[in-house]
Amino acid sequence: MTITAAADGSALGNPGPAGWAWYIDDNSWRAGGWPHGTNNMGELKAVLDLLEATAVDADQHLLILCDSQYVINSVTKWMPGWKRKGWRKKDGKPVLNVELLKDIDRALAGRSVEFEWVKGHSGHAMNEAADRRANAAATAFSKKQDPAVGPGYRSAGGAADGAAPAPAPASASAPEPSPAGGGGDDLFSLFDEASPEPGASCSTAVEDTVLVGDQPGATDFEQITAREQALLSDALRSDPPSAAELLHPSFTEIGASGRSDDREEILAHLAPLGGIDAEEFVADEVAPGVVLLQYTTHGPGGTAHRSSLWVREKGRWLLRHHQGTPARAADGRAAH
Structure with missing residues (x-):
């Protein structure tokens, strides 16, 4: 027998009031959250609570439907290496959300667990049900109300586990610090300071924006510029697997702070930051299959000059490096 459940998280402000939920059916689901947390914390907590709730049926295979590539990669790909390195990443930096990840690691012991990625906000019934409950919990905490916690897990024997989740202790609920400070000059690392509006869906503009530059006959400059603009769009930043x-x-x-982030960290914190306009794109082929793209953006945090290095691999242009620098006014201060 296989237990199939969807797990999801939600944060209003990211960080901000946060919720989590897992859902099997209307008679078997649970939700909770914190007054202050991140979306990734909610995604991980949903998986953890699901593992703990279904431990009574640990002999059953558990299929977890999850729209978070961060969670799936963390558990199935990155965690073994993190553990070998003392829960540090390859660059020596500590792993984010480490306590939740350690608890998940312990809860997985002896279990047959499989993760399946599903696209969020795409009409998948179980994912939508978990998302609604996670968002409702986050909304309840934003209003200083108790969330609806659900009936809990109904085991194969027909009994519910009956344990209502309590808000996490302060040590677990404190959000991870933002990867960098500043005024919106970094292409990715500040995007965790904003999140989609509750219920926002991933737009087909993701595909449309990218494919415009990939039409037959499009020049390398057009392809690269289209990809860069896609990475600036809220649509793509709402869809980390596509990014x-x-x-x-x-x-x-x-980033402007001097902090260096790798691919794992960027995808873990990816979230929309609306209102960015890009202009003055200039491309320079610095080597065969290597293009330096420079341009300027204007947004809520001010004006920034950006440089992106794109490389061509197996016929596709991929972003290898990005750096953003706040524009300086005549008096030498950052322009706003």
């Missing part, structure tokens, strides 16, 4: 397809496996970004 991942445009990033080189060794992608890095250096």
Whole structure:
């Protein structure tokens, strides 16, 4: 027998009031959250609570439907390496949300668990049900109300586990610090400071924006510019798996603060930051199959000059490195 459940998280402000939920059916689901947390915390907590709730049926195979590539990759790909390195990433930096990940690691012991990625906000019934409950929990915390926690897990024997989830202790609910400070000059690393409006759906503009530059006859400049603009769009930043397809496996970004983030960190914190306009694109082929793209953006955090290095691999242009620098006014201060 296989237990199939959807798990999801939600954060209003990211970080902000946060919720999580898992859903099997209308008689077997649970939700909870914190007054202050991140979307990734909610996604991980939903998986953890699901593992703990279904432990009574640990002999059953558990299929977890999840729209978070961050969670799936963390658990199925990155966690073994993190553990070997003392829960540090390959660059020596500590792993984010490490306590939740350690708890998940312990809860997985002896279990037959499979993850399946589903596209969020695409009409998948179980994913939508989990999303609604996670968002409702986040909304309840934003209003300083108790969330609807659900009936809990109804085991194969027909009994519910009956344990209502309590808000996490302060040590677990404190959100991870933002990857960088500043005024919106970094292409990715500040995007965790904003999140989609509750219920916002991933737009087909993701595909449309990318494919415009990939039409037959499009020049390399048109393809690269289309990809760069797609990565600036709220649509693509709402869909990390699609954004991942445009990033080189060794992608890095250096923010204005001097902090360097790798591909894992960027995808883990990817979220929309609306109101960015880009202009003055200039491309320079610095080597065969390597193009330096420079341009200027204007947004809520001010004006920034950006540089992106794109490389061509197996016929596709991938972003290898990005750096953003705030524009300076005549008096030498950052322009706003």
